Amino acid sequence: MTDKTLASPDTGTRPPGTTRPARRRRFNRREAVAGYLFISPWIVGFLVFTAGPMIYSLVISFSHYNLATNVVRPAGTSNYQALLENPRVASSLGNTLFYALLAVPLEIAFALLLAGLLNRVGRGSGFFRTVYYLPKMTPTVATASIFLLLLNGNTGAINDGLRLIGISGPQWLVDPDWVKPSIVLMALWGVSGTMVIFLAALKNVPRELYEVASLDGAGPVRRFFSITLPMISGAMFFNVIILTIAAFQVFDQAYLLFWRDQSNPAPEASLFYAVYLFQEAFRQFNFGFAAAMAWLLFVILMVLTFIQVRIGNRFVYYEGGR
Template sequence: MSSLPNLEQKEKAIKTMTKEKRNFRQNLVAYAFISPWLFGFIAIIVGPMIYSLYLSFTSYDLLSAPRWIGFDNYIRMFTNDPRFWTTLKVTLIFVAIAVPLRLVFALAVAMLMNTGHRGSGFYSLIYYVPSIIGGSVAVAVIWRQIFGREGALNHVLSWFGVEGYNWFAHPDYALSVLILLIVWQFGSPMVIFLAGLKQIPQELYEAAAVDGSNKIQSFFNITLPMLTPVIFFNLIFAIINGFLTFTQAFLITAGGPIDRTLLYALYLYQNAFEYFRMGYASALAWVLLVIIGAFTAIIFLTSKKWVYYESEGGKS
């Protein structure tokens, strides 16, 4: 009888070993499948990030070996580079205006597309096209043809006896031209808003109508609260993309006139590939990472007060 417990223990040990071997093989297969992505993530993202952090503490001109200078790049940035503060101010103004306008416009168009009218899918596709081509050379040429001295906008203004400007070369209006272009590229958040609108139960609107709510009241009491997770998602990505905006400023205004459209990403590019200050550009990149991280953290922390999740029965 005493041998029976030992036999049971041996069988249990064998089953455990078999299970561990099976789990190991399954994990090995899983790692084999994700290894291309894992290799690319380490080689293309993690590796360059670590190297750029090292370069941010060096003086490096792409031609000679990096020379360690400690925190000099960061000290110079905050104490001896007025253009850094200029570009930071321009970028903050750009993000503060462009992001809300883009999201409001995207939501308005998404609500129009959500009416269920025939051909709404086709129009959604048409409205999404600017988001695809918005950073191309063709759009830069079009924008110059519209807002240039002899552009279409000035031609229309001349019908009313108004003399126009070279809008993207005017210090007071150049940034507005870029903001208008970003707002015009509302396709991506619009598609996400449209998907969110389709998930709102129609029973809520029917119940509100029975209670006597009009469309405006239903929008603020039903649509907006139910869309807050989607607004939260779009807001995060819009702010990140706003701080990273480069192509539009590079192709249309090149940072001018007098640095009025010198966005942060463009200034970073200029330091890296025009002035060959790769170490200083790396320091700028890490400061930008901290700024974006700070804004993202603030939105995440404040989301507990305004983001509503239906599954939780209230706000996050």
């Protein structure tokens, strides 16, 4: 029987397994329309609040735009040339890079440690998960106020604790060498979001693998590096990328600890890229230069993410294969 016979209207029926192309196309079209209607709020929000401002910022990055005078003058590429000539851009990028190299590994290690401890808790694990996550819910302003007291070089609780064991604590908020570590300590306070992701990954590691490894004589360290790390490598990969992006955009901690009070000069070691961008945009009202700074940061993050993806995919274990 040929295909022409199967499609003949004289038969009136179709063999099992065949489909009606026209009806399927109409069904697929209705499914597509319904899907777009469901996601239309997100599409509108993305176009209005994300894509639109991004395009506008790209346009004004090629102009001299002063919000105070509302004067816009074409600038060509002078704003981008000024990025290369401005020493504070280079120093703020250096401070941000140093912070990222210090903060990201510490946040990964601390979050993984907390997740490992929670993974071992049996009864009452929900209570401990809630307690460990509460710092993430604390407003940043309140957290900064607490750390201003904790990190005070003379009367702070951290230095008081160090004195009890015979260690003279540093001037956390004054000494340029300790400014960035103090901000890292504040960042570690809110590491519980990363911890939750690691905890979910640890819960999905098959217990049978640990049992077999124990029978083969593998100790805790060997089981961690041979089983735990490979099995949670996907979560590790995700957290490293997200934390790297967040580290290059660090603003709240540095601004609240050092730059909120303009009457006291802040150490240059606390001048991060996002803080300097904020100063140029909302204190100097130099929006063209600030927009160019924002796009430079966007390019840097795109390049770093691309490198991380290319390198990280070699070490990530995918259970279903690639």
